[in-house]
Amino acid sequence: MKHRSLLFIWAALVVIVLVSILSLNRQGFNMIGKNFAESGNVSWGLDEFYTTIGPSELNPIDPTEAKKQITVTENEIEEHRTRYGALSNQLADIQGQYKDLIEEAKNVSNEVLVNALIEERDIKIEDIKMNFKDDTHVEAKIRTEKEQELAKYLHEVKSGAYSLPIAYELKNVDTGEVFSSGDVSVPSIYKKEFNSGKGYLKAHSLPGQNNDEWTYYDYGNSAIHEDNIEAMANPVQSFEGTVIIPKKAVEKGGVLYAQYTDFNRGKYALYTFWLLSTLALIALFTVLKFRKEWVTGTDYDARYGAMKIDIKVIGMLATALILFMYVDSASSSVVNLLQYPRLGRFGSWTVSFILFGVLPTALLAFQIVHATERWKKKGTIEADLKDSYAVQFMQALQTMFLRRSIGSQTFILLIGFFLAGIGFIGMFIHPILFVIYCLCVLFFALPISFIFVRRAAYLNKIIIATEAMATGRLNEEIKIEGKSPLANHARNLNNLREGVRSSMSEQAKSERLKTELITNVSHDLRTPLTSIITYTDLLKDETITPEDRAKYVDILDKKSQRLKTLIEDLFEVSKMASGNLELHRQRVDLTQLLQQALAEHADDIAQSGLDFRTDIPEEMLTAYVDGQRWWRVLDNLIVNAIKYSLPGTRVYVTLRKTGNMAEFIVKNITKYELGENVDELFERFKRADASRHTDGSGLGLAISQSIVDMHGGTMKIELDGDLFKVTVAIPIS
Incomplete structure (x- = not known):
């Protein structure tokens, strides 16, 4: 409160000095040292x-x-x-x-x-x-x-x-x-x-x-x-x-008595006023020197600092203009006020002095100090300029013309409304301007207004449809009207709607698969683990015969191996999904590698009752691959054929060169009904045996698909009824 009072007293003295200086410049030459005859x-x-x-x-x-x-x-x-x-x-x-x-x-x-x-x-x-x-x-x-x-x-x-x-x-x-x-x-x-x-x-x-x-x-x-x-x-x-x-x-x-009296009264009153102004000027440089704490120590400083710099600049210019106009007017009227003193005139002059002199001066001082203090802070003015309405307007103006048609149309509308305002005023000035204005309204303003109203109505439709999409209602398509930018925007929103619907469908499917994955993993891990626990408890019985003990140990070994295989497959899939699996490529003879894989499973093939028909080239067919990983692909596909082929049927295994690609094909008749969704067979833990009574993790095809992709090859599955066909292609060297 004290700072505010001192600021207003200082401002009052400044206004008095300014009015005095300007009045001295205007009336001084006519008053100082002059008599009435020289007036x-x-x-x-x-x-x-x-x-x-x-x-x-x-x-x-x-x-x-x-x-x-x-x-x-x-x-x-x-x-x-x-x-x-x-x-x-x-x-x-x-x-x-x-x-x-x-x-x-x-x-x-x-x-x-x-x-x-x-x-x-x-x-x-x-x-x-x-x-x-x-x-x-x-x-x-x-x-x-x-x-x-x-x-x-x-x-x-x-x-x-x-x-x-x-x-x-x-x-x-x-x-x-x-x-x-x-x-x-x-x-x-x-x-x-x-x-x-x-x-x-x-x-x-x-x-x-x-x-x-x-x-x-x-x-x-x-x-x-x-x-x-x-x-x-x-x-x-x-x-x-x-x-x-x-x-x-x-x-x-x-x-001339009245004029003579007024002249002398005004002259000596101005002398007195100029003397008081001199004392005020001395006070401004001595006992009442301006202090910036009068501004920075107030509550208004922080509030004013939050305003945009544009508003501050405009406010400062307006304040300076008001002060200038008041000082200019007061310096001319002060002599009349002193010549003809009246209580009413002094009252109105005091109100004007406070409202248009003291307040603007105090506010201008506040604005200048605030601006100076912000200027001293490094980066503050730059930040204020970036956050200003002017910069935002220029950025918005540039953005408005990213689509030139929209920017140009908006600009034409603004110019049209501006000219319409001028024309409306002009038609009251001259009759011919009224005729020109009517023609402009008929042939320019009305067509533009019609287009603008139609575009605004269409925009409202798009906004309503977008709000419906935001709430999850994705069934209604936005109607495409014409070839305007709004129509293109509606088309893009329709595409976005379809994308969201597909994404939601994929998300639902992913959630379902995740649930099935957890269920299948739990089942496949629990089955061998349960057997291990059960037969371990049986082995604790000291009364069992050596034959039973050997039998139980054999079962424990098989179940442990199955659990080991399942866990290894899980680690393999995890590495491939995270991209941490490294390939050690070298030149490999694919013909020899397939022959070794078939020989590895010769006993299983003989016991399966399946008739394996192979078509393997006699010459070398080499490719630049990771031999161990590629062996895993061939092994998985051969094992799948042995497990899931209908007993007594033929299995066709083919290796051939097609262009610059090597193709490995396995065809067999499945013992289980697979349905028509081929993509599901690549999913993790997906097995043809839905009851999951057969051995296996359900990760074979998923692992094979990942390995083939890492080698830059392709893997395709085809179903025709119970005929199952898988084709793996890889570039050869």
Whole structure:
């Protein structure tokens, strides 16, 4: 609170000093060291006297001689003759003017009026005809007009009055003629002598002449041209003598007493005001020096700091403008306030002083200090500029034109509305602008408005459809209307809707597969683990025979191996999914590798009752692969064929070269119904034996698919009823 009070006191002193400085500049030269006779009103009155005394009294124009100087030019004659059009037009106008008047007079049987109107009409018609026949006739009319205007002009010049009570006694140097008014020997506040030493008074015959120079002419709408007036001017006459303003004019009861009193009151009041302003200026540099804590120590500093820099700049300019306008106005009116002190005037001046002087000054000081402090903080101004409305507008403007059609249409609309506002105002100025405005509305504004309304309506439809999509309602498609950017946007939203629907379907499927995965893993791990626990408990019985013990140990070994295989397959799949599996590529003979794989499972094939038919090339078929991983692929596919083929059927194993690819094909008749969804067979833990009674982890095809993909090959499964066919292709070297 203390800081705020000090700031407002400081601001009040600053305003007083500013008003004082500007008033000193304006009134100081007219007040300081000057008396009433040197004031502006007296100086203006004296100038008026010296300008008009010559034409009105000392050196007036002789009307008789002036008339002789009047001239009439051919252009004036022609202008007067054709002022109202050609001869036929003027005659027709006169006939038309009198026709109705004569008819009305006849209707009331007023023969006298009828005859008078006809006579008046005929005189005018004859005068018009003479205008076109005789230049002398027109010249005489023009000369008469000019003589009348000249007489009026000279009368106005001679009857001019003076605003000051001036006494004078002047003698023509050449003729000795004396002109006087009043007594020049009485005490005076102004006195000027004219003589050979100090200079003569030059008396001109036309107002506006001063010191032998033309300064101003005022001939009204006279028919006399400026050149005619100048030609009528008399030679300049020289006068000696005295001109005074009597002192009694400023004494009580005199005609200048009020002005004299006001001048002195205003002068001494301004002296006092300037003295107080000097004391205020001293205080501003001593006891009341400005401190930035008055600003930074207030609650308003943080609030003001949160505002955009654009608003701050505009506010600062507006504050400075208000302060400037107030100081300018107050510096002009302060002399009147001091000359004519009134309680009401002081009250209104005090309110204006506080509202438009003190408050803007305090606010401007606050704004300048705040800006200075922020400028000192590194990076603050840059951050303010980046966050400004102007930068945001420019960025938005650039973004608006990312799609030129939308940006251009919006820009045209803005220009159209702006011009419409100007046109609406302009149609009240001139009728033709109203017609132009109506045409622009019909052929420009209405079509644009129609397009804008349609686009706005379509945009609302898109927004409503988008809101429906956001709530999960993905069944309704947005209607595509036309080929506008909004139509393209609607098309993109429809594509997005389809993508979301597919994504949701895939997500649902993924959740289902995840549930099945957990269930299958739990089952496949629990089955061998349960057997191991069971037979371990049986082995703890010391009464069992050696034959049973050996049998139980054999079962434990098989179940342990199955559990080991399952866990190894899980680790394998995990490595492949995470991308941590590394390949050790080398040149491998695929023919030899397949022959070894078949030989490895020869006993299993013989016991399965299946008829394996192989088609393997005799020559080498080499590829750049990881031999161990590729062995796993061949092994998985052969094992799958042994496990899941219908007993007694044939299994076809083929290795062949196709172009620059090696193809490994296995075909067999399945013992289980697989359905039609081939992709599910690649899923982890997916087995043809849905009851999961057969050995295996269900990861064989998934592991094989990953290995083939890592080698840049392809793996494809085809189903035709119970016919199962898997084809693996890999580039050969």
